[in-house]
Amino acid sequence: MRAAYLIARREYLSYVATWGFWLSLLAVPIFATIGGVTPALIQSSQPVRYFSVIDETGQRLDQLVEQARIEERRAQVRGAIEMMAQGVGGDEAAERALAIFDEDPDGVSQTEAALQSVGLSDAASALEAGRTKAVQVEPPARTADALRPYLSGDQTIETPEGPKPLFAAFFIREHAENGLEVVYLSTNLTNSDLRGDVRDIIRAHMREQALVSEGLDPDEIDAILDIRPLVTSLDARSEAGVEEEVTFADRAPFFVALGLAFILWMAVFSVANMLLTSMIEEKGGKIIELLLSTARLEDILIGKLLGVAGVSVTLFAVWGGVGVLLSTLGGSAIAALDPDLLELLTSVFDPGLLLAGLFFFTCGYLMYGAIFLAMGSLCDTLQDAQTLMGPVIWILMLPMLIIVFSIDALDSMVIQIGSWVPLWTPFVMMARLPTDPPLWELLSACALMVVTTLIVLWGAAAVFRQGALRQANADSVRKLLKMGGKKKA
Amino acid sequence: MTEYALEVEGLSKTFGGKPAVQDVSFQARKGELTGFLGPNGAGKTTTLRMSLGVIVPDSGAVKLFGQAPNTKSMDRVGFLPEERGVYRKMTAEAVIVFFARLKGLSAGEARRRALVYLERFGLKEAATKKIKELSKGMAQKIQIISAIIHEPDFIILDEPFSGLDPVNQAMLEQVIREQAQAGRTVLFSTHVMEHAERLCDRIVLMARGRKVFDGRVDEALARVPRQVTLGASAGSNLAEVVSPMGEIETLAPDEDGSANLLLTLKPGVDAQDVLRACVQAGVPLTRFEPRRPHLHDAFVALVGEDAVETLRQEA
Numbered sequence: 001m002r003a004a005y006l007i008a009r010r011e012y013l014s015y016v017a018t019w020g021f022w023l024s025l026l027a028v029p030i031f032a033t034i035g036g037v038t039p040a041l042i043q044s045s046q047p048v049r050y051f052s053v054i055d056e057t058g059q060r061l062d063q064l065v066e067q068a069r070i071e072e073r074r075a076q077v078r079g080a081i082e083m084m085a086q087g088v089g090g091d092e093a094a095e096r097a098l099a100i101f102d103e104d105p106d107g108v109s110q111t112e113a114a115l116q117s118v119g120l121s122d123a124a125s126a127l128e129a130g131r132t133k134a135v136q137v138e139p140p141a142r143t144a145d146a147l148r149p150y151l152s153g154d155q156t157i158e159t160p161e162g163p164k165p166l167f168a169a170f171f172i173r174e175h176a177e178n179g180l181e182v183v184y185l186s187t188n189l190t191n192s193d194l195r196g197d198v199r200d201i202i203r204a205h206m207r208e209q210a211l212v213s214e215g216l217d218p219d220e221i222d223a224i225l226d227i228r229p230l231v232t233s234l235d236a237r238s239e240a241g242v243e244e245e246v247t248f249a250d251r252a253p254f255f256v257a258l259g260l261a262f263i264l265w266m267a268v269f270s271v272a273n274m275l276l277t278s279m280i281e282e283k284g285g286k287i288i289e290l291l292l293s294t295a296r297l298e299d300i301l302i303g304k305l306l307g308v309a310g311v312s313v314t315l316f317a318v319w320g321g322v323g324v325l326l327s328t329l330g331g332s333a334i335a336a337l338d339p340d341l342l343e344l345l346t347s348v349f350d351p352g353l354l355l356a357g358l359f360f361f362t363c364g365y366l367m368y369g370a371i372f373l374a375m376g377s378l379c380d381t382l383q384d385a386q387t388l389m390g391p392v393i394w395i396l397m398l399p400m401l402i403i404v405f406s407i408d409a410l411d412s413m414v415i416q417i418g419s420w421v422p423l424w425t426p427f428v429m430m431a432r433l434p435t436d437p438p439l440w441e442l443l444s445a446c447a448l449m450v451v452t453t454l455i456v457l458w459g460a461a462a463v464f465r466q467g468a469l470r471q472a473n474a475d476s477v478r479k480l481l482k483m484g485g486k487k488k489a
Numbered sequence: 490m491t492e493y494a495l496e497v498e499g500l501s502k503t504f505g506g507k508p509a510v511q512d513v514s515f516q517a518r519k520g521e522l523t524g525f526l527g528p529n530g531a532g533k534t535t536t537l538r539m540s541l542g543v544i545v546p547d548s549g550a551v552k553l554f555g556q557a558p559n560t561k562s563m564d565r566v567g568f569l570p571e572e573r574g575v576y577r578k579m580t581a582e583a584v585i586v587f588f589a590r591l592k593g594l595s596a597g598e599a600r601r602r603a604l605v606y607l608e609r610f611g612l613k614e615a616a617t618k619k620i621k622e623l624s625k626g627m628a629q630k631i632q633i634i635s636a637i638i639h640e641p642d643f644i645i646l647d648e649p650f651s652g653l654d655p656v657n658q659a660m661l662e663q664v665i666r667e668q669a670q671a672g673r674t675v676l677f678s679t680h681v682m683e684h685a686e687r688l689c690d691r692i693v694l695m696a697r698g699r700k701v702f703d704g705r706v707d708e709a710l711a712r713v714p715r716q717v718t719l720g721a722s723a724g725s726n727l728a729e730v731v732s733p734m735g736e737i738e739t740l741a742p743d744e745d746g747s748a749n750l751l752l753t754l755k756p757g758v759d760a761q762d763v764l765r766a767c768v769q770a771g772v773p774l775t776r777f778e779p780r781r782p783h784l785h786d787a788f789v790a791l792v793g794e795d796a797v798e799t800l801r802q803e804a
Contacts, residue, residue: 002593003560003591006587006590006591007591010576010587014576014578014579285574285575285576285577286570286572286573286574287573287574287575287576288572289543289570289571289572289573290568290569290570290573290574290575290588290632290635292543293541293543293563293566293568293570294563294568294588294591294592295591296560
């Protein structure tokens with residue numbers, strides 16, 4: 001085992017003792033931060049879009065649009081403030097924040113003050129993230145032809161920011177069949193936020209008018225539109241007589257298991273690739289025979305697998321450590337931003353799931369690591385490897401596709417069958433765990449996976465020996481596959 | 490205690506139905522320098538790989554230090570494979586220490602010896618440089634050091650001279666001599682006969698997967714028919730005098746008209762017998778040049794022209 005240790009150590013250090021490794025580790029928080037602030041950056045860098053509504057019906061629908069957009073936005077911001085304040089300090093904090101927010105009964109001018117009152121001074125910009133900033137202005141002209149120069153930027157309108165082009169114009173007209181018609185005129189064909197908002201406002205207005213014409217009072221209409229059933233979700237697996245509503249905490253293990261399955265897949269895929277490239281480097285660099293004459297084949301295989309496993313453990317350890325640190329130090333901040341996220345993070349540290357994850361990672365890594373090592377031993381270049389990798393990549397991709405397409409039905413037949421395929425068990429069974437599969441099924445599928453792992457290791461060792469000594473190569477596999485194809489034909 | 494570092498008995502190996510090695514037996518006696526010769530494709534590398542347990546033979550047996558190859562006996566072997574390379578991103582010292590530790594040396598001892606050997610090979614300055622920064626010759630020296638750093642009892646070198654320039658070939662010959670003088674058993678394969686001729690006590694000659702000779706170098710040379718180039722003044726009876734002593738091949742005459750011939754001696758006749766006969770017969774000799782036999786001639790005599798042609802094409 002001394003040789004295996006030395007080979008593992010060399011393999012491990014060849015990755016970990018490089019700047020590239022630590023830079024790639026650092027890259028993750030850097031990109032996560034960039035990802036986190038990007039919506040705010042986009043928001044802050046997004047230009048204010050000026051639009052006009054030309055009401056040709058004489059019903060003052062332009063004013064209706066303006067008023068409705070303000071009310072809608074106010075309701076959204078109010079709801080968000082209530083949720084955030086509740087996360088920080090419960091109902092009392094929510095009441096306090098809403099009281100401050102409601103000091104401006106018609107607008108959102110008190111948003112920042114409301115959030116500051118519960119210690120969320122920097123959260124205001126998050127509420128605006130992803131929103132299109134649109135300001136309704138008086139139309140500079142009232143016909144499409146006259147408005148075109150303003151929309152194309154040839155002419156500008158006066159705004160608080162100075163002269164600006166018009167982003168869009170809405171014409172609201174009478175329509176013989178539909179009652180009303182909204183014509184949207186803009187040079188931007190992709191942004192649908194504004195168009196959708198105006199359409200929804202006019203639709204609500206038309207429905208209300210229709211109901212009024214049927215003799216209903218506007219207040220009655222509001223009351224009718226607010227009618228909705230009370231939906232309560234209960235977990236049928238809970239004890240008889242105990243009727244607790246299903247909360248996010250109950251759903252968190254499903255999300256965590258799915259997340260772990262994806263992380264497992266990504267980890268297995270990336271470290272198995274490391275083994276492949278390392279093996280090709282040794283084969284191409286003609287080092288492998290020297291190793292074979294110095295250490296037993298088993299020691300080389302085990303050493304390589306352990307070395308690269310060490311790299312992945314380092315990755316997990318660093319990110320696990322960062323995760324624990326962030327959860328400990330920033331728990332309250334996370335709760336402030338998103339209480340569900342904190343619930344999710346807490347569920348990740350479920351020892352049962354983590355142990356299962358470790359077990360599935362070990363088996364998955366050994367199976368795919370051995371396969372990739374064996375493939376690497378057959379190839380002198382990455383180009384050679386690419387031709388062999390195709391089928392293996394498909395085998396590796398399929399469980400992910402199954403999970404993605406069955407994400408709402410983790411107890412479906414496809415998932416059940418997928419979890420029995422030994423090469424897929426590590427990922428599919430991981431995702432299935434929170435559905436409480438029968439114990440016999442879990443143990444049998446795992447046993448089958450362990451046996452397959454041993455067979456794959458044995459087969460990979462045999463291929464490795466042939467490949468390492470140049471008694472077989474990528475062409476041998478292709479010939480073998482062709483022979484198989486001919487025989488079938 | 491066996492007197493052999495390596496004993497190979499009836500080794501055979503077939504790849505894809507094509508025999509690579511057929512019934513090969515030989516021994517490497519402790520303390521001797523043995524050459525393993527033959528053209529490319531003769532089965533040398535496959536035999537050496539089987540000798541080290543890297544490839545399992547179809548039939549036959551191998552003994553390293555009197556027992557089947559195992560981790561313990563392998564630690565007493567230093568091997569330089571034909572297909573060789575080192576980790577390009579590691580420093581010269583780190584590569585040597587890595588292989589030394591794989592052979593059982595402690596980290597401290599491996600580092601100490603690495604520096605000693607690097608200095609001995611004129612590579613002291615290269616110790617902290619990455620292999621990719623070194624020349625090909627320097628990298629090959631690192632590989633050689635890696636093979637002998639643990640001061641093994643038995644050194645196997647597979648085509649050690651290939652890829653080296655003449656200066657480094659001479660350096661490697663010196664290293665091999667030093668290792669042999671230090672009492673180590675050395676077995677090296679080559680298809681360049683001159684190296685074996687200069688270095689070896691014994692040779693094993695291979696051709697087309699079979700052993701064709703196994704013995705001392707002088708025994709191999711004894712297989713080569715002796716030849717003498719003779720010249721005599723025009724009109725002499727040189728051919729008549731020497732014809733009973735061997736086969737005559739007429740060569741082009743000199744500018745002054747002197748006749749020249751190549752005499753391939755019959756077994757039991759040597760060059761002195763020819764000289765004596767010419768003097769006694771009063772032949773006016775202008776040339777008398779006994780040809781010194783080489784291993785190449787022995788190889789031709791043992792293997793035949795076809796294999797020699799293959800060797801010529803592959804060299």
